[in-house]
């Protein structure tokens with residue numbers, strides 16, 4: 549299928565921009581990601597409801613201004629560990645018209661469970677931020693500022709519900725990348741799941757070298773292994789939940805490692821020192837055009853009337 553071309557325009561809007569009523573937001577799971585989202589929305593003046601099975605996480609969120617409840621409407625954000633994402637709504641009262649999104653690191657399994665159950669009310673998402681810390685003590689209201697936030701647009705996704713999720717991401721300072729669950733999982737295997745596996749392998753291999761190697765470890769070792777400090781349960785659920793794309797991405801790394809070292813070092817250097825500019829674009833609020841923007845490496849930064857504004861990489 550041919551992609552809809554991205555129409556670029558840096559001009560401002562020529563029509564009045566309607567005020568979009570902000571839907572109420574409920575966050576289930578008030579740990580690092582959910583607590584940070586709730587805190588950022590509260591800081592932006594938005595009423596936020598929340599729930600967590602951990603009383604300490606509930607207390608911490610309440611102290612930041614989150615209304616603790618088990619009743620939700622509007623937009624419901626599931627910010628719980630991956631293994632409980634499909635069951636976290638059980639025991640809660642959720643309005644039958646509520647839009648439900650999640651922020652899990654793998655999208656296909658959630659689409660197959662929650663998506664199958666909730667139909668077009670479910671819109672998957674994944675903010676590309678977070679640290680190796682976890683729990684409510686790791687909450688940071690600035691966590692999403694400047695981050696990319698993948699928001700899934702499947703064939704049966706209702707544009708209005710997709711927008712509800714996108715608008716919350718934009719409200720906390722993120723840039724929205726339209727994707728399908730499948731495209732997302734293939735992409736994050738390469739840039740997140742394999743780096744977690746490699747960080748673990750680097751750390752384990754260095755330990756095998758003995759105490760002298762660990763005593764001399766400095767910047768490059770720390771950068772390469774930082775994410776190995778993440779909660780092992782979180783990383784295991786993530787890589788096992790995306791096993792086939794992660795294995796394929798790992799195989800590409802192994803192929804790279806077989807190249808002559810000078811060639812490999814030069815190729816990697818070229819990728820990470822590339823600094824493409826940003827070409828502003830305006831894209832219609834329509835699935836094919838939005839997905840084309842995401843595939844081009846671009847993102848949405850603002851919603852207008854029937855359009856969104858954003859950018860695509862510009863090599864110059």
Ligand SMILES: NC(=O)c1ccc[n+]([C@@H]2O[C@H](COP(=O)([O-])OP(=O)(O)OC[C@H]3O[C@@H](n4cnc5c(N)ncnc54)[C@H](O)[C@@H]3O)[C@@H](O)[C@H]2O)c1
Nearest residue numbers: 577579580581600601602627628630652653678679682683
């Ligand atoms: N950590 C990251 O870097 C990162 C980045 C992007 C997305 N994610 C995704 O975000 C989600 C949450 O990750 P996190 O790092 O915030 O984890 P976290 O451990 O910091 O927080 C999870 C919270 O969910 C609560 N919880 C567990 N089961 C629950 C249930 N049934 N109902 C309500 N609350 C429940 C826990 O008590 C905890 O407070 C995961 O799905 C993860 O894949 C994580």
